[in-house]
Amino acid sequence: MPEVYFQNLSAAICRHISRAECRIQIAVCWFSHREIFDLLLKKLRAGIAVELLLEYDSQNMRSQGLDFHKFIRLGGSLYAYRDTALMHHKFAVLDDRLLLTGSFNWTYNTNVENLLVTDDPGVVSAFRQEFSRLKGLCVYVRKIRLAEVKVFAAFPLFQNTHFQLNDLRRRITSGARVWWVRTVRRPDAWAVHFQAHRIPIDSTGLLRPYWTAYRLWDTALFDEMWTECTIGAKPAAARGLRALARRMDVGDLVVAVVGKNSVLGLGIVQSDPKVSPADASVSFRDVQWLRTFPENVLPLQEDVSPGLAGKFRGSALQLVQEIFSHPA
Numbered sequence: 001m002p003e004v005y006f007q008n009l010s011a012a013i014c015r016h017i018s019r020a021e022c023r024i025q026i027a028v029c030w031f032s033h034r035e036i037f038d039l040l041l042k043k044l045r046a047g048i049a050v051e052l053l054l055e056y057d058s059q060n061m062r063s064q065g066l067d068f069h070k071f072i073r074l075g076g077s078l079y080a081y082r083d084t085a086l087m088h089h090k091f092a093v094l095d096d097r098l099l100l101t102g103s104f105n106w107t108y109n110t111n112v113e114n115l116l117v118t119d120d121p122g123v124v125s126a127f128r129q130e131f132s133r134l135k136g137l138c139v140y141v142r143k144i145r146l147a148e149v150k151v152f153a154a155f156p157l158f159q160n161t162h163f164q165l166n167d168l169r170r171r172i173t174s175g176a177r178v179w180w181v182r183t184v185r186r187p188d189a190w191a192v193h194f195q196a197h198r199i200p201i202d203s204t205g206l207l208r209p210y211w212t213a214y215r216l217w218d219t220a221l222f223d224e225m226w227t228e229c230t231i232g233a234k235p236a237a238a239r240g241l242r243a244l245a246r247r248m249d250v251g252d253l254v255v256a257v258v259g260k261n262s263v264l265g266l267g268i269v270q271s272d273p274k275v276s277p278a279d280a281s282v283s284f285r286d287v288q289w290l291r292t293f294p295e296n297v298l299p300l301q302e303d304v305s306p307g308l309a310g311k312f313r314g315s316a317l318q319l320v321q322e323i324f325s326h327p328a
Contacts, residue, residue, distance in 0.1 A: 005115040009104045012115055013092070014039050020048060020094040025131050027053040027089040030060060031106045037066045044074040053134055055087050056080030061144055068144055079138035087134065091127055099124045165324045168253070168290075169317060171268075178253045178312040178319060180304050181244060183264060190256060190264055194292045198284040199254060201244035201273060203308070204237050205281035206230060212280060217272040222246060240308030244285070245273045247311075254287055255312060255319070261300040265292035266323045291323050298326040 005012045010033055017024060017039055024043060031037065031054055040050050052071065054060050061068065072078055081087040091101035102115040118124070172178070181199060183190050193199060206229045214221055222229075222245065230238045248254070248269055256264040267287035276282035300322075302314050312319065 002120070003117040005102075005117070006113075009102070009113055009115045010036060010106070012117070013100060013104075013106070016094060016098065016100055016117060017043070017092070022095050023049045023051075024092060024094055025051045025053075025128070026092040027087070027131055027134055028092075028106050029055050029086065029088050029090060032060075032065055033106045033108060034066065036106055037071075040076070041070065041074055044071070044076050049075075049077070051077040051079065051131075051135075053079040053081060053087070053089075053131070053138055056082045056139070056141075068141075072142065072144075078141040079135055080141045081134065081138050083137065089130075089134075091131075093124060093128055093131060096128065097121075097124060099127050101127065165320060168320045168324075171251070172253070172316045172320070176252050177249070178255060178316040179243060179248050179309065180255045180257050180312050181240075181309040182304070182307070183256050183258045193256075193284075194265060194289050197267075197270075197287055197289055199244075199256070199267070199269075199287045200282070200284050201309075202241055202281075202283040204233065206233055206237060206241050207245070207273070207275070207283045208280050211275040211283070215275065217274070219246060236307045239310070243309045243311065245283070248285070253316070253320070255323075257300075257304055258297065261302065261304065263293065263298040263300060263323060263326075265289050266320065291326075293326065298323060 003012075013036055017036070020043060024040070026040075031052075040052070044050055050071075060066075068078060090103065090105055091099060093099055098117065098119050100115065100117050102113065103111075104113040104115050181201075209228050210222060210225050213225065226242075230241075233241075250269055250271060252269045254267050254269055256267075258264055267289040269285055270288050271286035273283055273285055276284070300314075300319075304310070304312070
């Protein structure tokens with residue numbers, strides 16, 4: 001008979017896992033719950049096979065997270081889902097006969113969640129087939145290399161997509177910075193970036209050597225390759241790249257300007273630097289554009305500094321006030 005839980009979900013998961021006798025197969029998007037993880041390590045020590053399929057991103061694979069190196073050393077089979085699409089499953093099949101599934105990520109979240117436990121043969125078989133299908137899409141991990149880990153992106157799943165002026169004020173007073181990037185002279189040329197919710201960060205292709213060596217962003221590796229990437233570069237291009245690729249943080253605000261003082265749009269940075277799969281000279285960051293003025297630009301009271309990009313030196317609170325008061 002199926003069992004349904006709405007409270008104490010991690011305890012229910014541990015109770016059922018503790019009864020597994022031969023094999024545990026898990027596909028879960030994010031996993032940070034130490035009690036469940038320690039129980040899996042105990043099962044591995046007891047000789048029970050454990051297969052774990054995860055999003056291979058910086059939310060799971062991080063120095064402060066679970067010790068997946070130990071999981072591998074004890075004989076656990078770790079599979080990395082590295083596609084750009086999100087592997088959003090949360091299920092486990094125990095001994096090929098019992099299914100645990102529901103909305104609960106194996107983390108310490110405080111969301112209202114659910115867990116369903118069933119031994120229905122047809123349902124269990126369907127989830128076993130899905131697990132096998134996903135394994136075929138994954139990479140078997142023998143050693144975790146953080147430089148290869150996908151950057152965890154909170155947008156659009158976890159960010160409030162309807163920011164109000166007060167939300168931005170709180171963000172700024174909590175430490176978020178405001179950056180500006182100078183666009184081309186034709187404001188309409190930026191329509192594609194607004195529509196795609198991104199911002200180009202490397203107009204001269206200086207990051208090509210980095211993307212040739214590494215396909216995922218890592219600031220330490222970028223710092224190591226900085227000299228190689230900027231050999232022969234104009235100082236303005238190098239400063240702009242460092243501001244937008246290295247100094248800008250996820251959660252900071254960015255303003256697109258044209259000329260000296262005309263604002264085209266305001267957005268929130270949502271990702272670390274990325275590269276176009278089709279062209280290693282095209283680098284960008286995901287941005288949630290909140291306000292755009294493709295035809296009715298907003299004139300600033302003060303000019304921004306010369307160059308391609310930099311930190312906004314005026315009053316950030318006054319700037320967002322002006323932008324939200326300006327008609328689109």
